[in-house]
Structures are given as structure tokens and as C-alpha cells.
Amino acid sequence: MHLILASASPRRRQLLTDLHLSFTIVPSNFVEAGVDHLPPREQAIALAEGKANEVARRTGEGLILGADTIVVHEGTVLGKPRDADDAFRTLRRLSGQSHQVITGLALIEVHDGQPVATVTGAETTMVTFRQLDEADIAAYVATGDPLDKAGAYGIQGLAALLVERIDGDYFNVVGLPLVALDRLMRRWQISLLQQGAAREQSQRATLT
Numbered sequence: 048m049h050l051i052l053a054s055a056s057p058r059r060r061q062l063l064t065d066l067h068l069s070f071t072i073v074p075s076n077f078v079e080a081g082v083d084h085l086p087p088r089e090q091a092i093a094l095a096e097g098k099a100n101e102v103a104r105r106t107g108e109g110l111i112l113g114a115d116t117i118v119v120h121e122g123t124v125l126g127k128p129r130d131a132d133d134a135f136r137t138l139r140r141l142s143g144q145s146h147q148v149i150t151g152l153a154l155i156e157v158h159d160g161q162p163v164a165t166v167t168g169a170e171t172t173m174v175t176f177r178q179l180d181e182a183d184i185a186a187y188v189a190t191g192d193p194l195d196k197a198g199a200y201g202i203q204g205l206a207a208l209l210v211e212r213i214d215g216d217y218f219n220v221v222g223l224p225l226v227a228l229d230r231l232m233r234r235w236q237i238s239l240l241q242q243g244a245a246r247e248q249s250q251r252a253t254l255t
């Protein structure tokens with residue numbers, strides 16, 4: 048079954064590429080709204096499902112993957128910052144504190160243009176920031192890196208220097224929990240490890 052990533056996130060694309068998986072990217076036009084009444088984990092799942100659903104409606108065949116990453120501090124969901132000032136405030140709030148990063152996942156199988164099976168899940172990682180001084184926050188915000196990221200940071204870049212400790216799946220923080228995804232794939236008897244390994248071998252064979 049062909050995998051379709053319903054995401055414009057370059058991080059998610061890179062993670063699947065690094066696993067040597069074959070997939071197509073179809074960014075979702077889903078408008079992220081109307082989930083504030085739900086608990087954080089349910090918000091992340093509902094948004095992931097909304098993204099996958101929107102792509103499913105315009106797909107004939109395939110397995111569609113939607114994902115949504117949120118940052119939660121003391122029960123408050125911190126999405127992407129509105130602007131640089133908002134990013135600065137978010138990072139000052141997270142300084143010296145622990146927060147949760149939750150990524151919701153949704154997989155929808157489409158056959159003959161109809162959704163025939165859906166599975167959802169979510170992964171949580173605890174991240175602890177060191178005490179940040181305002182000059183460091185200002186320097187990081189000035190790079191522009193926080194602006195398209197939940198919680199106003201990207202652990203895979205300069206913000207690695209903000210993180211003192213993590214408890215859980217690192218890839219979940221980057222935007223795609225790979226072990227949790229592999230577990231959801233079992234619904235279709237798919238092992239991502241075996242698929243990636245087979246494709247890696249055939250790619251190597253065509254090179255030699």
C-alpha cells in the first residue's frame with residue numbers, strides 16, 4: 048500500500064527519507080481550529096486526523112499519514128508562535144522548566160476513493176530546558192528558526208543548546224515518533240524496518 052505523507056513539514060519528510068521509505072507528499076489544506084475544548088493529547092490526535100482526512104477526501108488509493116505536534120506547559124498548549132515577540136515570551140516561559148511534547152498520529156487507508164480503516168495514536172516526550180538568559184533567547188529568536196515550530200524551538204537545530212534533558216522519543220520532539228508510527232503500521236502488517244531495509248538494499252544494488 049502506498050504511503051502518503053499529509054504534511055508540508057520538511058522534518059517529517061526527512062525522517063521518513065532517512066528510513067529509506069517510499070512515500071509521496073501531499074500537504075494538507077486542513078484548517079487547524081476548533082479543538083481547544085479537548086485535553087492536549089486529544090487535540091493533537093484530532094488535528095492529525097483532520098490533516099489526514101482532508102487529503103483522504105482527494106485520494107483514490109493509499110495509506111495517508113497525518114501528524115500534529117504540540118507543546119504543553121503546565122496544562123497550556125503552546126502552538127507555533129505568532130511572531131518573534133511571541134516566540135521570545137514562549138521561550139522565557141519554558142526556561143528552566145519541563146514541558147511535554149505531544150505528537151498525534153493518524154493513518155487512514157483509502158481504497159477506491161473511500162476511507163476503509165483509520166488508526167490514531169499519540170506519543171509524549173518530556174523535555175527540560177536549562178535556565179536561559181535573555182541574550183541567548185534573543186539570539187535564537189533572531190535566527191527565525193522558532194517561527195514555524197510548536198513551542199518556538201527546534202531541538203534538531205540551535206535549540207539543542209537549550210535542552211538539558213529529554214525523557215522519551217527524541218524523534219517525537221522533531222515531529223514524528225517513529226516507533227509509535229511503526230506500531231500503528233502493524234494494523235496493516237507493515238514493518239517499517241523491513242520495508243526500509245528492502246528499499247535500502249535495492250537502492251544500493253542499482254548504484255553498484
Ligand SMILES: Cc1cn([C@H]2C[C@H](O)[C@@H](COP(=O)(O)OP(=O)(O)OP(=O)(O)O)O2)c(=O)[nH]c1=O
Nearest residue numbers: 054055056115116196197200201202220221222
Ligand atoms: C518542538 C519541536 C517542533 N518542531 C516542529 C515539528 C512540526 O513541523 C512543527 C509543529 O507544527 P505541526 O502543525 O505539527 O506541523 P507543520 O505545520 O510543520 O506541518 P503539517 O501540518 O503540514 O504536517 O514544529 C520541530 O521541528 N522541532 C521541535 O523541537
